[in-house]
Amino acid sequence: MPEALFRAEDRPHLSAVDEAAVTPSGRLSQQTLVQIHDHLRGEVSEIVRLATEVAENRLDAAAARSAINRMTLRQNYWTLGAFCAQYCRVVTVHHTIEDRHMFPALRREDEALSAVLTRLGEEHEIIAEVIDRFDRSLVGLIADSSRVEEVRRLAAELHDGLLSHFAYEERELLGPLGRSSITI
Numbered sequence: 001m002p003e004a005l006f007r008a009e010d011r012p013h014l015s016a017v018d019e020a021a022v023t024p025s026g027r028l029s030q031q032t033l034v035q036i037h038d039h040l041r042g043e044v045s046e047i048v049r050l051a052t053e054v055a056e057n058r059l060d061a062a063a064a065r066s067a068i069n070r071m072t073l074r075q076n077y078w079t080l081g082a083f084c085a086q087y088c089r090v091v092t093v094h095h096t097i098e099d100r101h102m103f104p105a106l107r108r109e110d111e112a113l114s115a116v117l118t119r120l121g122e123e124h125e126i127i128a129e130v131i132d133r134f135d136r137s138l139v140g141l142i143a144d145s146s147r148v149e150e151v152r153r154l155a156a157e158l159h160d161g162l163l164s165h166f167a168y169e170e171r172e173l174l175g176p177l178g179r180s181s182i183t184i
Helices: 024-055 061-069 080-109 111-143 145-179
Strands: none
Touching: 024 080, 024 145, 080 111, 080 145, 111 145
Protein backbone atom coordinates (compact mmCIF):
# COMPACT_ATOMS: atom_id res chain seq x y z
CA MET A 1 0.00 0.00 0.00
CA PRO A 2 1.59 3.31 -0.97
CA GLU A 3 2.30 4.89 2.40
CA ALA A 4 2.22 8.47 1.07
CA LEU A 5 -1.50 8.31 0.39
CA PHE A 6 -2.23 7.44 4.01
CA ARG A 7 0.11 9.94 5.65
CA ALA A 8 -1.86 12.64 7.47
CA GLU A 9 0.39 15.44 6.23
CA ASP A 10 -0.31 14.49 2.60
CA ARG A 11 -4.09 14.49 2.95
CA PRO A 12 -6.20 17.58 2.30
CA HIS A 13 -8.03 18.86 5.38
CA LEU A 14 -11.04 21.06 5.96
CA SER A 15 -11.20 24.09 8.21
CA ALA A 16 -12.61 23.74 11.70
CA VAL A 17 -16.37 23.25 11.73
CA ASP A 18 -19.01 24.76 14.00
CA GLU A 19 -20.65 21.78 15.69
CA ALA A 20 -23.63 23.95 16.69
CA ALA A 21 -24.83 23.79 13.07
CA VAL A 22 -25.42 20.02 13.23
CA THR A 23 -29.04 19.08 12.57
CA PRO A 24 -30.86 16.16 14.22
CA SER A 25 -30.88 14.21 10.93
CA GLY A 26 -27.25 15.13 10.37
CA ARG A 27 -26.36 13.82 13.84
CA LEU A 28 -28.10 10.54 12.96
CA SER A 29 -26.07 10.29 9.73
CA GLN A 30 -22.87 10.96 11.68
CA GLN A 31 -23.73 8.24 14.18
CA THR A 32 -24.59 5.79 11.40
CA LEU A 33 -21.27 6.34 9.63
CA VAL A 34 -19.29 5.91 12.86
CA GLN A 35 -21.27 2.77 13.77
CA ILE A 36 -20.54 1.22 10.37
CA HIS A 37 -16.85 2.10 10.67
CA ASP A 38 -16.70 0.80 14.27
CA HIS A 39 -18.19 -2.50 13.18
CA LEU A 40 -15.75 -2.82 10.28
CA ARG A 41 -12.83 -1.86 12.55
CA GLY A 42 -13.74 -4.61 14.99
CA GLU A 43 -14.11 -7.22 12.27
CA VAL A 44 -10.80 -6.41 10.54
CA SER A 45 -9.02 -6.52 13.91
CA GLU A 46 -10.43 -10.00 14.46
CA ILE A 47 -9.26 -11.09 11.00
CA VAL A 48 -5.73 -9.93 11.84
CA ARG A 49 -5.80 -11.68 15.21
CA LEU A 50 -6.96 -14.98 13.73
CA ALA A 51 -4.53 -14.83 10.79
CA THR A 52 -1.67 -14.09 13.20
CA GLU A 53 -2.58 -16.92 15.54
CA VAL A 54 -2.89 -19.42 12.68
CA ALA A 55 0.42 -18.23 11.16
CA GLU A 56 2.17 -18.62 14.50
CA ASN A 57 0.65 -22.08 15.08
CA ARG A 58 -1.05 -20.81 18.24
CA LEU A 59 -4.49 -21.58 16.84
CA ASP A 60 -5.56 -24.57 14.83
CA ALA A 61 -8.15 -24.57 12.06
CA ALA A 62 -10.94 -25.88 14.29
CA ALA A 63 -10.41 -23.15 16.88
CA ALA A 64 -10.23 -20.50 14.15
CA ARG A 65 -13.48 -21.79 12.70
CA SER A 66 -15.09 -21.61 16.12
CA ALA A 67 -13.95 -18.00 16.59
CA ILE A 68 -15.18 -17.08 13.13
CA ASN A 69 -18.49 -18.73 13.93
CA ARG A 70 -18.99 -16.22 16.75
CA MET A 71 -18.27 -13.20 14.54
CA THR A 72 -21.26 -11.11 13.51
CA LEU A 73 -20.58 -10.93 9.76
CA ARG A 74 -19.76 -14.61 9.58
CA GLN A 75 -23.30 -15.99 9.34
CA ASN A 76 -22.96 -19.25 7.34
CA TYR A 77 -19.30 -18.97 6.32
CA TRP A 78 -17.18 -21.76 7.78
CA THR A 79 -13.59 -20.95 6.90
CA LEU A 80 -11.20 -18.06 7.45
CA GLY A 81 -11.03 -17.53 3.70
CA ALA A 82 -14.78 -17.46 3.20
CA PHE A 83 -15.28 -15.09 6.13
CA CYS A 84 -12.54 -12.78 4.93
CA ALA A 85 -14.00 -12.80 1.42
CA GLN A 86 -17.38 -11.82 2.87
CA TYR A 87 -15.80 -9.07 4.98
CA CYS A 88 -13.97 -7.71 1.93
CA ARG A 89 -17.25 -7.68 0.01
CA VAL A 90 -18.93 -5.68 2.79
CA VAL A 91 -16.09 -3.10 2.79
CA THR A 92 -16.31 -2.85 -1.00
CA VAL A 93 -20.09 -2.32 -0.89
CA HIS A 94 -19.67 0.34 1.83
CA HIS A 95 -17.07 2.21 -0.25
CA THR A 96 -19.15 1.89 -3.43
CA ILE A 97 -22.14 3.45 -1.68
CA GLU A 98 -19.95 6.31 -0.48
CA ASP A 99 -18.40 6.84 -3.93
CA ARG A 100 -21.65 6.70 -5.86
CA HIS A 101 -24.07 8.36 -3.46
CA MET A 102 -22.71 10.02 -0.32
CA PHE A 103 -19.63 11.72 -1.80
CA PRO A 104 -21.42 13.20 -4.85
CA ALA A 105 -24.24 14.46 -2.63
CA LEU A 106 -21.79 16.07 -0.20
CA ARG A 107 -19.86 17.61 -3.12
CA ARG A 108 -23.08 19.13 -4.50
CA GLU A 109 -23.83 20.68 -1.09
CA ASP A 110 -20.30 21.99 -0.45
CA GLU A 111 -17.69 22.29 -3.20
CA ALA A 112 -15.05 23.00 -0.53
CA LEU A 113 -15.16 19.25 0.21
CA SER A 114 -13.92 18.40 -3.28
CA ALA A 115 -10.25 17.77 -2.46
CA VAL A 116 -11.09 15.64 0.59
CA LEU A 117 -13.71 13.63 -1.32
CA THR A 118 -11.30 13.07 -4.20
CA ARG A 119 -8.64 11.82 -1.77
CA LEU A 120 -11.12 9.51 -0.05
CA GLY A 121 -12.12 8.09 -3.44
CA GLU A 122 -8.44 7.48 -4.26
CA GLU A 123 -8.03 5.69 -0.95
CA HIS A 124 -11.02 3.50 -1.78
CA GLU A 125 -9.19 2.40 -4.94
CA ILE A 126 -6.02 1.57 -3.02
CA ILE A 127 -7.97 -0.35 -0.38
CA ALA A 128 -9.77 -2.23 -3.18
CA GLU A 129 -6.37 -3.25 -4.57
CA VAL A 130 -5.27 -4.50 -1.14
CA ILE A 131 -8.55 -6.41 -0.81
CA ASP A 132 -7.93 -8.01 -4.21
CA ARG A 133 -4.40 -9.09 -3.22
CA PHE A 134 -5.71 -10.37 0.12
CA ASP A 135 -8.44 -12.38 -1.60
CA ARG A 136 -5.97 -13.89 -4.10
CA SER A 137 -3.67 -14.78 -1.22
CA LEU A 138 -6.50 -16.52 0.63
CA VAL A 139 -7.34 -18.53 -2.49
CA GLY A 140 -3.66 -19.47 -2.79
CA LEU A 141 -3.60 -20.54 0.85
CA ILE A 142 -6.08 -23.31 0.06
CA ALA A 143 -3.53 -24.99 -2.21
CA ASP A 144 -0.38 -23.95 -0.35
CA SER A 145 -0.44 -23.66 3.43
CA SER A 146 3.00 -22.03 3.39
CA ARG A 147 1.29 -18.82 2.21
CA VAL A 148 -0.15 -18.22 5.68
CA GLU A 149 2.49 -15.57 6.43
CA GLU A 150 1.50 -13.69 3.25
CA VAL A 151 -2.15 -13.83 4.38
CA ARG A 152 -1.17 -12.46 7.78
CA ARG A 153 0.88 -9.63 6.23
CA LEU A 154 -1.95 -8.63 3.90
CA ALA A 155 -4.50 -8.82 6.74
CA ALA A 156 -2.32 -6.39 8.71
CA GLU A 157 -1.94 -4.12 5.66
CA LEU A 158 -5.72 -4.09 5.17
CA HIS A 159 -6.23 -3.42 8.89
CA ASP A 160 -3.79 -0.50 9.02
CA GLY A 161 -5.08 1.04 5.80
CA LEU A 162 -8.72 0.81 6.83
CA LEU A 163 -8.14 2.22 10.31
CA SER A 164 -6.24 5.17 8.86
CA HIS A 165 -8.87 5.70 6.16
CA PHE A 166 -11.83 5.53 8.55
CA ALA A 167 -10.19 7.96 10.98
CA TYR A 168 -9.46 10.44 8.18
CA GLU A 169 -12.95 10.13 6.74
CA GLU A 170 -14.57 10.70 10.12
CA ARG A 171 -12.29 13.62 11.00
CA GLU A 172 -13.05 15.39 7.72
CA LEU A 173 -16.65 14.42 6.94
CA LEU A 174 -18.56 14.12 10.19
CA GLY A 175 -18.96 17.91 10.46
CA PRO A 176 -20.14 18.43 6.87
CA LEU A 177 -22.32 15.31 7.07
CA GLY A 178 -23.91 16.65 10.27
CA ARG A 179 -24.88 19.89 8.55
CA SER A 180 -26.04 18.28 5.32
CA SER A 181 -29.47 17.10 4.24
CA ILE A 182 -28.02 13.70 3.37
CA THR A 183 -29.24 10.72 5.35
CA ILE A 184 -27.31 7.48 5.49
